[in-house]
Every structure is written in C-alpha cells, then in structure tokens.
Amino acid sequence: MRxxxxxxxxxxxxxxxxxxxxxxxxxxxxxxxxxxxTVAKGxxxxxxxxxxxxxxxxxxxxxxxxxxxxxxxxxxxxxxxxVPPHKRDIGMVFQDYAIFPHLTVADNxxxxxxxxxxxxxxxxxxxxxxxxxxxxxxxxxxLPAALSGGQQQRIGIARAMVVKPRLLLMDEPLxxxxxxxxxxxxxxxxxxxxxxxxAAIYVTHDQEEALAISDRICVMDSGSIExxxxxxxxxxxxxxxxxxxxxxxxxxxAPAAFGLxxxxxxxxxxLRPERLRxxxxxxxxxxxxxxxxxxxxxxxxxxxxxxxxxxHRLVAQIAAPPADLAIEAGREIQLSFDRADLQAFDAAxxxxxxERVA
Amino acid sequence: xxxxxxxxxxxxxxxxxxxxxxxxAWAILIVLLLIPLGLVLVSSVRDESGELTLANxxxxxxxxxxxxxxxxxxxxxxxxxxxxxxxxxxxxxxxARIQIAGGRFVSIMAILALVSPPxxxxxxxxxxxxxxxxxxxxxxxxxxxxxxxxxxWGILIVFAFKFYPYVYLLTSGALAxxxxxxxxxxxxxxxxxxxxxxxxxxxxxxxxxxxxGLLALIHAIADFGTPRLLGRGxxxxxxxxxxxxxxxxxxxxxxxxxxxxxxxxxxMIFVFIQRYMSRRNVYHSNLINRPEKIRLRGFASVxxxxxxxxxxxxxxxxxxxxxxxxxxxxxxxxxxPGFGLESYSRIIATLGDVVRNSLLFSGASVLLIVVIxxxxxxxxARRNTAxxxxxxxxxxxxxxxxxxxxxVAFIAAFNTPPLVMTGTAAIIILSVFIRRLPYAVxxxxxxxxxxxxxxxxAAISLxxxxxxxxxxxxxxxILPGIVAGAMLSFVTAVNxxxxxxxxxxxxxxxxxxxxxxxxxDGDYGTAASLSTILLVLSGSAIYLAxxxxxxxxxxxx
Numbered sequence: 003m004r005x006x007x008x009x010x011x012x013x014x015x016x017x018x019x020x021x022x023x024x025x026x027x028x029x030x031x032x033x034x035x036x037x038x039x040t041v042a043k044g045x046x047x048x049x050x051x052x053x054x055x056x057x058x059x060x061x062x063x064x065x066x067x068x069x070x071x072x073x074x075x076x077x078x079x080x081x082x083x084x085v086p087p088h089k090r091d092i093g094m095v096f097q098d099y100a101i102f103p104h105l106t107v108a109d110n111x112x113x114x115x116x117x118x119x120x121x122x123x124x125x126x127x128x129x130x131x132x133x134x135x136x137x138x139x140x141x142x143x144x145l146p147a148a149l150s151g152g153q154q155q156r157i158g159i160a161r162a163m164v165v166k167p168r169l170l171l172m173d174e175p176l177x178x179x180x181x182x183x184x185x186x187x188x189x190x191x192x193x194x195x196x197x198x199x200x201a202a203i204y205v206t207h208d209q210e211e212a213l214a215i216s217d218r219i220c221v222m223d224s225g226s227i228e229x230x231x232x233x234x235x236x237x238x239x240x241x242x243x244x245x246x247x248x249x250x251x252x253x254x255x256a257p258a259a260f261g262l263x264x265x266x267x268x269x270x271x272x273l274r275p276e277r278l279r280x281x282x283x284x285x286x287x288x289x290x291x292x293x294x295x296x297x298x299x300x301x302x303x304x305x306x307x308x309x310x311x312x313x314h315r316l317v318a319q320i321a322a323p324p325a326d327l328a329i330e331a332g333r334e335i336q337l338s339f340d341r342a343d344l345q346a347f348d349a350a351x352x353x354x355x356x357e358r359v360a
Numbered sequence: 361x362x363x364x365x366x367x368x369x370x371x372x373x374x375x376x377x378x379x380x381x382x383x384x385a386w387a388i389l390i391v392l393l394l395i396p397l398g399l400v401l402v403s404s405v406r407d408e409s410g411e412l413t414l415a416n417x418x419x420x421x422x423x424x425x426x427x428x429x430x431x432x433x434x435x436x437x438x439x440x441x442x443x444x445x446x447x448x449x450x451x452x453x454x455x456a457r458i459q460i461a462g463g464r465f466v467s468i469m470a471i472l473a474l475v476s477p478p479x480x481x482x483x484x485x486x487x488x489x490x491x492x493x494x495x496x497x498x499x500x501x502x503x504x505x506x507x508x509x510x511x512x513w514g515i516l517i518v519f520a521f522k523f524y525p526y527v528y529l530l531t532s533g534a535l536a537x538x539x540x541x542x543x544x545x546x547x548x549x550x551x552x553x554x555x556x557x558x559x560x561x562x563x564x565x566x567x568x569x570x571x572x573g574l575l576a577l578i579h580a581i582a583d584f585g586t587p588r589l590l591g592r593g594x595x596x597x598x599x600x601x602x603x604x605x606x607x608x609x610x611x612x613x614x615x616x617x618x619x620x621x622x623x624x625x626x627x628m629i630f631v632f633i634q635r636y637m638s639r640r641n642v643y644h645s646n647l648i649n650r651p652e653k654i655r656l657r658g659f660a661s662v663x664x665x666x667x668x669x670x671x672x673x674x675x676x677x678x679x680x681x682x683x684x685x686x687x688x689x690x691x692x693x694x695x696x697p698g699f700g701l702e703s704y705s706r707i708i709a710t711l712g713d714v715v716r717n718s719l720l721f722s723g724a725s726v727l728l729i730v731v732i733x734x735x736x737x738x739x740x741a742r743r744n745t746a747x748x749x750x751x752x753x754x755x756x757x758x759x760x761x762x763x764x765x766x767x768v769a770f771i772a773a774f775n776t777p778p779l780v781m782t783g784t785a786a787i788i789i790l791s792v793f794i795r796r797l798p799y800a801v802x803x804x805x806x807x808x809x810x811x812x813x814x815x816x817x818a819a820i821s822l823x824x825x826x827x828x829x830x831x832x833x834x835x836x837x838i839l840p841g842i843v844a845g846a847m848l849s850f851v852t853a854v855n856x857x858x859x860x861x862x863x864x865x866x867x868x869x870x871x872x873x874x875x876x877x878x879x880x881d882g883d884y885g886t887a888a889s890l891s892t893i894l895l896v897l898s899g900s901a902i903y904l905a906x907x908x909x910x911x912x913x914x915x916x917x
Contacts, residue, residue, distance in 0.1 A: 067817050087820045088829070094821040100814035104836045114822030158818075165822060 024073035093162030440580030443520025448527025473675030527572035534568035582762030685888035733800025767862025
C-alpha cells in the first residue's frame with residue numbers, strides 16, 4: 003500500500019495530458035472501449051498490453067494519426083483533438099524508426115526545427131547538442147542507410163526531442179532491436195527523458211521493459227484499462243488476473259489446492275515463481291508439498307523448475323542456485339511457500355483482498 | 361494511417377483535391393477506355409444500317425477465314441509461349457546458376473531484344489533467312505537446302521527470340537532468390553538432383569515463370585507486325601482486324617471490332633488463369649543463403665556458353681542487323697556495296713518531321729502518364745477502399761488491350777461527334793497514354809507502398825502540414841522511381857506501332873509507322889536507319905532509368 007500511495011502522490015494533482023472516455027471503433031470491432039487516464043508533467047507513462055489491445059491506437063489518436071470515435075483529449079488544458087496533427091507539437095518516435103532516408107543524420111534532426119522557422123545558427127547548435135546527447139556527433143553527415151537499427155532509432159529520438167515538444171510519444175521504439183541494444187537504449191531513453199523533464203507516453207508489449215522504464219504503467223487488454231499503477235504495484239499487487247499473468251509469470255491454482263482453506267469469494271490463488279522455495283525433504287509445515295520435477299533449467303544467476311504437483315503445473319524460480327544443485331527430471335522434491343505471498347482472484351478475475359490466509 | 365488523416369484530412373482543400381483526382385481518373389477511364397470499349401461492343405453487333413445483328417459473330421465462327429485466324433492466334437500464342445519458356449528458362453537457369461563469361465554482355469543483349477523496334481525483328485530475320493536471305497543464299501550455294509522463314513514456323517522462331525526476355529528476366533530473378541539452404545535441405549533429405557529441381561526449385565520459381573510466360577503469351581497474340589510480315593497467308597486476329605479496318609474497299613469496322621473483342625477476351629482469360637495459378641503458389645521464405653553459381657568445366661561449360669550466346673545473339677540479332685544495314689551505302693531504296701551514311705542524310709533531309717512527331721508524341725504522352733499515373737498511384741496506394749480497388753481493377757483492362765484494338769476502339773469512339781479526334785496528334789498521344797497508364801499507376805503505387813506511411817507521419821509530427829510532408833519527404837523518395845518509370849514509358853511510347861498504324865494520318869506519322877511503310881515499300885535503308893535511331897533513343901532512356909533505379913532489368917517488363 004505504501005508504494006501505491008507514493009506513486010499516486012508523486013504526480014497526483016498535476017494532470018497535464020488528460021484522456022477521457024476514449025472510444026475507437028473500426029467497423030464492427032472496438033479498438034478502444036472507453037479509456038481514461040491522466041499523465042503528469044515530466045512523467046514517464048507506459049501503455050502495456052498484448053498486440054491488439056488498443057495501445058497503439060490510443061497513442062496514434064493522441065498524435066492525431068487516427069481519429070477517436072468518441073472521447074476527449076486535453077493537453078495542458080487545451081482540447082487536443084481540435085488541433086491538426088502537425089500543429090499539436092507532439093514528438094513521436096516510431097517502431098520502424100521512420101528516418102528520412104534521403105537526408106543526412108544532421109538534416110534528419112534539423113527537419114523539425116526548420117518547420118519552426120528557427121534561425122540557422124540556432125538550428126545547428128541545437129542539432130549538435132541533440133546529436134551529442136544520443137552520441138551520434140561523429141555520424142552527423144552520414145546518410146541513414148549506412149547506420150544500424152540502434153543508431154537509426156537514436157536519430158529518431160534526437161529528432162523528436164530536439165524540437166522540445168510538449169509531449170513525447172514512443173511506439174514500441176525498441177522492438178526491432180536486438181536484446182543487448184534494447185537494454186542499453188532503454189536506459190538512455192529514460193535518462194534523456196529525465197534530463198529534459200518531458201512528459202512521455204511509451205507503448206510496449208514487453209512487460210520487463212515497462213517495469214524498467216516507467217513511472218507509471220497502464221496495463222491494457224481488449225481496448226480497456228486493466229490497471230494503472232507504479233511498476234511495483236503492477237507487479238506486486240496486480241488488480242486483475244490478466245495483469246498478474248501478463249506481467250511476469252504467475253502460478254495459478256484452484257481454491258482447495260495445497261491444503262489451503264476455502265475462502266468465500268476466492269476462485270483462484272496465484273503465486274509468483276520466486277515465492278516458491280525448495281524445502282528440506284521430510285519437512286512438513288502446512289504449506290509444503292511434494293511435486294514431480296518435469297524440467298530443471300540452470301541459468302547461472304537463477305534456476306527454473308517446472309513441477310507437477312496435485313494436478314497443477316507450477317514454475318519455481320530459485321535465486322542464486324548453489325553450483326551443486328542439479329535436479330534431474332522425474333525426481334520428487336519438496337516445495338513450500340508463505341501463505342502471505344498468495345494473491346487471490348474472484349470468478350471474474352478481479353483481485354480479492356484477503357487479510358492473511360491463516 | 362497518416363494516409364487516412366492525409367486524404368480524409370480535417371477541412372481545408374485536401375479532401376477536395378483527392379476527390380478531384382478520383383473524379384478525373386474515372387473521367388479519363390470512361391472517356392478513353394470504357395466508352396471506346398463500349399462502342400467496340402456496340403459496333404460488333406450492328407450492321408451498316410445500324411440494325412442489331414449477330415452477323416459479325418456468326419461470321420467469326422462460320423467463315424473459314426476468321427475462324428482460321430482465331431485458331432492461328434491461339435497457335436502462335438501458345439507456340440510463342442512455348443518457345444519463350446524454353447529459351448527463357450534455359451537462359452535463366454544458366455545465368456542464375458552457372459558462371460557464364462561475359463554475363464553483363466548477355467544481359468545487354470537480352471535488353472536489346474526486348475526494346476528492338478517492332479517489325480525490324482521480322483525484317484531482319486527475312487534479311488538473313490528469307491527467300492533471298494544472306495544466310496539462306498549462302499547455304500543454298502553450298503548445296504544445303506533451307507526453307508525460307510515464312511509462315512507459322514517463321515513466326516514462332518521470331519516470337520521465341522523476341523519474347524524470351526520476359527521469361528528470362530523474371531525467372532532468373534526468382535532463381536537467384538531461392539534460398540540455397542532449401543535445395544541443400546532437399547539434397548540432405550535424400551532427393552536426387554532431378555527430384556530436387558522438380559520438387560523444390562521448380563515450384564518456387566513457378567510464379568515468376570508463369571508471369572513471364574503470360575507476358576510472352578499476351579504479346580504473342582497481340583503482335584501484329586511479325587505475322588503481317590512473315591505470315592505470307594498465315595493470318596491471325598490482329599492482322600485480320602487491321603485488314604478488316606483498313607481495306608480500301610469494303611472497310612468493315614464491325615468485323616474489326618468483333619475480332620478486337622475476341623482478342624481482348626482471350627488476353628483477359630489468360631491473365632485470370634495466370635493470376636489464379638500464381639495466387640495458389642506464392643511462397644515466402646527468408647533469403648539467408650544466396651544460391652551460388654556453379655563453375656562448369658569442359659564440355660558442359662562449352663555447352664552452357666553456346667546455349668546462352670546462341671539465345672542472346674539470336675534475340676539481339678534484329679537490332680544488330682538494323683544497325684549494320686543503316687550504314688550500308690544506298691542509292692535510293694537500293695543497297696549498294698560498301699558503307700555510307702546516305703540513309704541517315706535522307707532522314708535528315710526528308711523525314712525530320714517523322715522523327716519530330718515521334719519525339720513530340722512520346723514526350724507528351726510520357727508527361728501525361730507520369731503526372732496522372734503518379735496521382736492515381738497515390739490514390740490507389742494510400743486510400744485502401746473498395747473504390748480504389750475498383751479503379752485498380754479497371755486499369756487492368758488497358759494492360760491487356762492489344763495496340764490494334766486500342767486503335768480500332770479509338771476510331772470507333774472518336775470518328776464522330778461529340779468528340780472528333782481522328783487525324784489529330786491528340787488521338788495518338790492519348791492512345792499511348794491509356795495503354796501505358798496502368799504501368800505508371802502500379803509502379804508509383806508500389807514505390808509509395810515501399811516508402812511507408814510512417815516517414816510522412818514523422819514529418820507531420822515534426823510540424824509539417826500533410827501537403828508539405830508529402831512534398832518534402834514522400835516525393836523526393838519516390839522521384840527516382842517516377843523518373844525511371846517515365847524513361848521506361850518513353851521506350852514503349854516511342855516504339856509503339858500497332859495503335860498508331862490505325863490512327864495515323866499523313867501529318868501524324870511516327871517513326872515505327874514510317875518503318876512499317878518503308879519496309880512495305882522495299883526501302884530497307886530508311887527502315888534500318890530509323891530503327892537504329894529508335895534503338896539509340898530507347899537505349900539512352902533505359903540507361904538513364906538504370907542509373908536511377910539501380911540495374912534491374914525486370915523493371916522493363
């Protein structure tokens with residue numbers, strides 16, 4: 003509860019971007035089903051969800067590339083939907099980079115400044131500064147075709163940031179990059195955003211990326227918001243079973259399994275893999291149980307176990323596994339967990355607050 | 361998606377502009393395509409007094425003459441297809457998979473074959489293998505009998521060498537893109553080389569092979585010049601349609617239009633068959649391992665080189681012969697021993713207006729094609745509606761219309777009020793324009809789809825209005841493609857014969873028409889030198905296109 007309060011408190015009462023009742027129909031399908039949220043000045047806000055959940059549609063509606071069927075969007079108190087896209091002053095970073103292939107790196111970055119009729123000397127200063135920020139100064143006269151995906155996306159970021167837009171939108175900017183680069187650029191984006199202090203909306207389907215980069219995350223599914231909260235809230239206190247399973251891995255099991263009491267209103271229990279422990283053989287507290295190992299995967303800093311127990315398949319994650327830990331498939335092992343770590347969901351998949359299942 | 365915002369934009373003049381483009385596009389198609397085609401249909405079921413009659417259609421099937429032409433058209437169509445497939449696939453396989461010395465030279469020869477002015481092909485074959493042909497005469501002198509190259513076999517040989525580049529260019533591209541790992545996997549799974557080719561490589565290149573074959577087939581049934589010159593009594597629909605239209609006495613427009621309709625129907629049926637075939641056979645695979653070219657040794661290498669050079673030189677031979685004959689010494693229409701530039705000086709002295717007509721008409725139609733084709737291409741590529749699909753589908757019609765049919769249709773439509781254009785330059789320009797428009801629309805739509813909407817959106821998000829974004833980002837990106845397309849349209853326009861032949865009058869005569877007339881008059885020196893000028897013009901345009909596009913011969917198709 004403390005995290006929740008902190009997350010709210012930090013940006014509370016500073017609604018900068020305000021989306022109210024956003025609805026979007028494509029023919030018979032509904033891409034957005036009444037979505038409302040606010041983003042504060044300087045906040046890094048992430049829309050997270052599986053593909054087709056409406057997050058990109060929402061982002062493009064804010065940018066003006068797609069028109070909402072109904073709803074209101076205001077930025078700094080003014081109605082955004084009445085403004086044509088090119089006058090919204092909203093920076094955008096694209097999934098496919100959208101770098102102009104016929105312009106040099108420097109001209110790409112200067113492109114938006116030229117539209118704003120800024121003096122040539124100032125343009126060159128600001129371009130140089132932006133390129134230095136994304137560490138591309140040495141490549142300023144190159145054509146983009148010769149650059150890697152990571153470099154192209156850096157141009158995209160510099161190009162969007164250099165005009166000092168009122169809001170920065172990023173549509174899965176890292177999804178076309180390879181894993182290592184994704185991590186580096188992720189941190190860079192976060193640093194740059196903090197330094198400039200711009201409000202940013204970031205779209206991704208990668209839950210780890212969302213947890214790592216965001217001030218707040220908005221988890222979406224099928225055109226609706228499932229939960230808005232800080233990364234800690236989203237991971238630690240998922241509001242729905244969808245959020246619980248989509249963000250991280252979750253073991254789900256039936257109400258009466260593993261000797262748990264039948265609590266009224268609870269349709270399903272959930273437990274994070276890292277909350278399952280290897281127990282001493284023969285230990286018999288009331289939350290320990292025996293299971294049959296299906297897979298054991300050693301990953302160095304952690305190990306993953308897939309275990310069949312009482313008709314459920316559970317995943318356990320063992321941090322810092324000892325070097326001699328080797329569990330072959332088919333072996334029976336003893337696992338345990340703290341009941342305090344359990345989360346409960348009702349039949350509709352909503353979180354049920356249960357005070358200490360004793 | 362920006363396209364939606366872009367085209368459907370909020371207020372301003374933009375939606376009106378694109379609606380205007382759509383309206384203009386339909387107006388053009390209705391006036392230049394649908395009305396002429398409708399009148400062709402009407403004229404084929406009317407007699408001289410304007411009564412409704414099926415007499416023309418009846419004659420098509422009852423008169424031995426027209427029925428023969430119908431059968432003959434199918435024969436030369438499929439014969440040309442078979443020849444082009446044979447030569448084209450041999451060439452494609454050798455060039456894509458075997459190291460051939462002088463590969464660059466070979467592909468230039470293939471391009472020469474493709475852009476050789478019409479007629480000159482048939483004429484050059486006559487020069488070598490006709491009754492008085494040099495090669496035939498020489499062989500006869502050695503006591504070897506050789507039949508002259510007239511009739512069906514002559515036509516088929518010319519078609520095979522003329523149309524093989526369609527198959528070759530498409531198939532070699534596909535063959536070079538078959539992932540080598542697939543063939544290795546097949547080999548690894550125990551298939552013999554022959555099984556491997558039949559079960560893996562062949563199905564993968566089949567779409568390209570059938571597309572190339574279709575082009576050969578459509579061009580073969582539409583070809584007018586070759587059967588006209590080489591047929592000697594072997595008539596096809598295109599020649600009969602021209603004869604029916606142009607006969608001095610008893611010109612029969614009704615019969616000409618009936619034959620034209622049969623030609624269009626035939627082309628359309630073949631297009632649909634090919635589309636159906638390749639729709640079921642489109643495979644996507646990643647290209648990690650490019651196929652390697654094998655180095656052959658000994659006899660196999662000699663055989664491969666012989667095959668490739670035989671085909672390449674055979675195809676380019678008409679162009680080469682024309683170039684040589686253009687600098688032979690002439691006295692009037694008669695060739696003299698030795699070389700000289702009389703033919704060219706005669707062109708400069710008397711045929712300047714013909715050259716000027718050709719350049720003027722081609723330039724004008726290319727300008728129209730580029731401007732209107734690009735606009736319609738934008739519409740088709742960015743506005744994905746039922747309406748734009750219908751527009752795209754309608755544009756397929758001129759794609760399959762033989763030139764002679766366009767000519768006859770334009771006569772049917774524009775010879776009487778309200779719009780009289782016969783005898784003007786406009787009618788020739790517009791006939792070339794409507795035939796080539798589908799290519800321009802498709803190529804600009806394809807270029808636009810390659811650019812993708814997100815760069816335009818990026819420009820808009822940076823503060824440029826949609827129109828500015830289009831002008832500053834999209835246009836520069838598709839411009840090389842548009843100019844290259846214009847060059848290729850110019851090649852088609854400047855070489856266009858069959859529709860101009862129906863539409864020309866004394867003052868609007870063009871180079872290809874003049875070549876046809878010169879050959880008929882026995883004035884071969886003039887024909888050869890005009891052909892050479894055409895070749896040089898086409899060659900320069902293609903060189904320019906390749907400089908802009910990167911060298912990709914497939915763009916020529």
